[in-house]
Amino acid sequence: MKQHIIGLFLPVAILLGSCGTTENGDETSGQGDRFAPGQSAVTDDVSQKNILQIAIASPDHTTLVAGVQAGDLVESLANAGPFTVFAPTNAAFEALPEGTLDDLLKPENKSALRNVLQYHVALSTFTIDNLEDGQILGMANGGNITITKNEDGQVSINGAKVLASVPASNGIVHVIDQVLIPQ
Numbered sequence: 001m002k003q004h005i006i007g008l009f010l011p012v013a014i015l016l017g018s019c020g021t022t023e024n025g026d027e028t029s030g031q032g033d034r035f036a037p038g039q040s041a042v043t044d045d046v047s048q049k050n051i052l053q054i055a056i057a058s059p060d061h062t063t064l065v066a067g068v069q070a071g072d073l074v075e076s077l078a079n080a081g082p083f084t085v086f087a088p089t090n091a092a093f094e095a096l097p098e099g100t101l102d103d104l105l106k107p108e109n110k111s112a113l114r115n116v117l118q119y120h121v122a123l124s125t126f127t128i129d130n131l132e133d134g135q136i137l138g139m140a141n142g143g144n145i146t147i148t149k150n151e152d153g154q155v156s157i158n159g160a161k162v163l164a165s166v167p168a169s170n171g172i173v174h175v176i177d178q179v180l181i182p183q
Contacts, residue, residue, distance in 0.1 A: 048169040051085050052077040055173070063093040063101070070105050071114040077121075081170030084122040084137075086145075086157050088179045096179055115141050119182040125171045128162065131155050143182045 052074060055061045064087055068074055077083070093101050104113045118141035126137065133149040148156040155162040160178035 048167070050078055050170045051081070051083055051168045051173055054166055054168055055085075055087060058087075060089045060091075060175070061087055063090045064088060067093075067105065067113060067117055070107075071110060071117050073114065073117055077170075079170065081168075082123075082125040083168075083171035084124060084126045085171065085173045086120045086122075086160065086162075086176045086180060087173050088120070088160070088176050089163070092160070092176065092178050115182055116179070119143050119145075119180050127172060128153075128155055128165055128174075141182060145180065 049057065052068070055065050055068070055077070068077060077085070103109055104116060119139050121140040122137045122145075123140055131147045131149060133147065135147040136144050137147065138144055145158050148159075155174075157174075157176060158178075158180050160176040160180060162174045163177055164175040166173045166175070
């Protein structure tokens with residue numbers, strides 16, 4: 001009899017357990033995550049930060065973050081990866097010809113913005129030690145970049161110098177001093 005009662009209540013318990021409320025009080029239906037936010041909404045102060053979280057936390061990458069948001073690439077950079085992101089600083093964006101950034105951020109130029117941003121992302125993790133002089137990397141937009149590594153170990157990507165590298169839970173971020181423009 002006890003097993004029969006448990007058998008009746010188990011499906012109900014599973015159904016009710018899949019429903020609930022979100023952090024902001026919205027009800028969930030238990031119908032999968034088609035309405036739920038993606039991985040960018042996950043908060044975790046213990047684990048290593050993902051590429052998106054690193055960029056958001058950096059005061060030197062506010063322009064890059066604004067571009068990622070305008071290009072609807074937030075969820076992409078929060079995904080599991082692995083990714084290598086060559087992240088231009090705010091100063092790198094400021095060095096673009098006048099009006100270039102403003103034009104890229106216009107809603108009607110979203111595809112051009114996405115093309116530029118995806119030209120900064122390789123779909124694998126490449127640490128500085130993995131990068132070799134003359135190496136060509138395929139980027140997320142379908143283009144290629146060329147690595148230059150001098151005798152001192154200084155790495156450049158299409159002429160943009162790597163200033164720092166930050167490991168992430170879903171890859172690595174290499175901070176660069178120029179914006180890479182696809183051909």
